[in-house]
Amino acid sequence: MGNTACGKWCSSICSPGEEEQKEAQKISITIPENSKKRAKQRKKKAEKNKKKVEKKTKKKAKGSKKNLPAEILDQKEFYDQFSDSDCENSDYGDMHTKPSLMRKGYCKQMFKNFVYDWIKENLESEKALAKFIRLGPFKVKTRDAGASDDTSPYKIQKKVEYGKSSSKENNGEKMKSLYFGEFLGNCKQGRGVYLENKQNLYEGFFINDKPEGKGRLIYSNGDIYQGEFENGKFSGYGKLVTKADFCQGNFKDGRLNGVALEIMKQSPKDKYFGHFVNGKKHGEGELIFEDGDVYNGEFKNDKFHGEGTMKYDNGDVYTGHYEDSVMEGRGKLTLKTGEVYAGCFENDMFEGQGTLTKKDGNSYEGNFHLGKKHGEGYHIDRRGKRTRVKYENGKEVE
Secondary structure (H helix, E strand, O other): OHHHHHHHHHHHHHOOOHHHHHHHHHHHHHHHHHHHHHHHHHHHHHHHHHHHHHHHHHHHOOOOHHHOOHHHHHHHHHHOOOOHHHHEOOEEEEEEEOOOHHHHOOHHHHHHHHHHHHHHHHOOOHHHHHHHHHHOOOOOOHHHEOOOOOOOOEEEEEEEEEOOOOOOOOOOHHHEEEEEEEEEOOEEEEEEEEEEOOOEEEEEEEEOOEEEEEEEEEOOOOOEEEEEEEOOEEEEEEEEEOOOEEEEEEEEOOEEEEEEEEEEOOOOOOEEEEEEEOOEEEEEEEEEOOOOOEEEEEEEOOEEEEEEEEEOOOOOEEEEEEEOOEEEEEEEEEOOOOOEEEEEEEOOEEEEEEEEEOOOOOEEEEEEEOOEEEEEEEEEOOOOOEEEEEEEOOEEEO
16 A cells, blocks of 8 residues: 555656646747747837838938929929019019928928029129038028917018119119018018028028028128027027137127127137127126236126236236226235235226235335335335335335
8 A cells, every 4th residue: 555655646746747738838839929929029120120211211312302292393493484583573483381381391301402502593792602602501490480470371482672772773783682482471481591682691580571580691701690580680699700700609689798708810819708798798707818818807898897807928916906907996916026016006007005025025015106116104024023114216215
């Protein structure tokens, strides 16, 4: 009986029962199922990568004519039938869209395909054209447009305008301005390109006939402003590059206002970073001179005014009050020789009461005039001993 029980016990351990057989079957089934899942995942990943590649290819080819709606392509052929002289003081070839081309996503292709060749053909200023070709088209995004809630139909137009001192009778070549872009009613609205007198080039956005939002203005002399516009003027953050200087910062009504950087490109090649008001240095700022001098402090109408510190290239340092860019009032001047003057200044010179301390520790405390010891005062040695003295024009007298 013992052997029989042992045999049953051993057989239950050594030979697989029904449950063990089922588990083994499950494992054998799950292995191919897992491989099928992995195959599906690989397939999905491959399809996803394929879509990404297709998307990139579409982006690269976005500027091609095939991506444009048929009505825009028809407009191009329609535009080509006319010269600028055929449409003086009138608009033609208008294409209505609702909403604007910019919001519809066609404006970029339209400008890329047609407008930039038109700029090269019509911009007469050699300097402005050279800048445009070097920089390439101004890149914009939908969010760069000025704030406008209009949902009325927009249209694409070419238009010729004349200034007050010109007329159609004399052809007014120098005063003729050209526009290619979006209109709302009779106003430039949306994205457009404007050739003022065929000399200055503006690319960007318009609201009510005026630049609004982000844009770029290239002047006939080669100067460039790129940034935000409001009501036709530089307003907001922007960069202005001229032959004389480079400015980057906040503008208001066409002038620097707020914090900005100004770098002079012609001698003296100074650099300024700080506050501006109406295009002038005003408030706290730092001015680095071409010769190495550095001023940190307050400005008023482009001049040092108020408290400030001037570190000279030769090692001298002045800290104190300024008026109209000269030392005026109380201040402290530390010379590279080790001498220190603390007291009153007038017109950049020691004037009135002050103390001049030498490198060895001896000092003079008393009156100064035109930068020299003048009047009564005291000699004070390193131990603090005071001796009464009198000076005239820097010379001691009895």
